[in-house]
Amino acid sequence: MGFFSKNINNWTSVIKNENDGNLIISKHSEENFNTNSTLIVEPSEEAIFIRNGEIIKVFENGTYNLTTDNFPFISDLRNSFSGNNSSFTCSIYFVRKAHSLEIKWGTDSPIQLRDPVLNIMTSVRARGAYKIQVEDSAKFLVKLLGNNVNFLEQNSINSYFINEFQQHIKSCLTSSIID
Secondary structure, X not given: OHHHHOOHHHOOOEEEOOOOOOOOEEEOOOOOOOOOOEEEEOOOEEEEEEEOOEEEEEEOOEEEEOOOOOOOOHHHHHHHOOOOOOOOOEEEEEEEOXXXXXXXXXXXXXXXXXXXXXXXXXXXXXXXXXXXXXXXXXXHHHHHHHOOOOOOOXXXXXXXXXXXXXHHHHHHHHHHHHO
């Protein structure tokens, strides 16, 4: 009786974004939920449903029933033969579609340039701030996963974007000052 009693309350799940509203992207803590689980997507966010390693669908705001191939009791029995590893894996990622909080950037070290007018070496630094708004949630998720970005913390995402921007900032500054 102990085998089946652990998932009596998980006949279906209600899946919604319960993470910090400031995160650009977050993964739902529960994985491998049962079929007919309810997905609730709030306005200004999208949910990406991944089943068996493939993006199945990107959901906009609303309420949806998911098909996962995991069924109560049957999945528990099937998983017991594979060391409690599900053969039908699924997960949900939530992506914020509204503008992010302000992210500050700056050159990590001064850029040494020769002033074209005075013909002397000078050090140049730059700094500023930007906001991010995601247009294509699935493409954004694949880019972060492919670059092994730990998006459970906003600081990791900020560091990723700062590094991406710094590659372009230094070359833009150099070409602007020299021209």
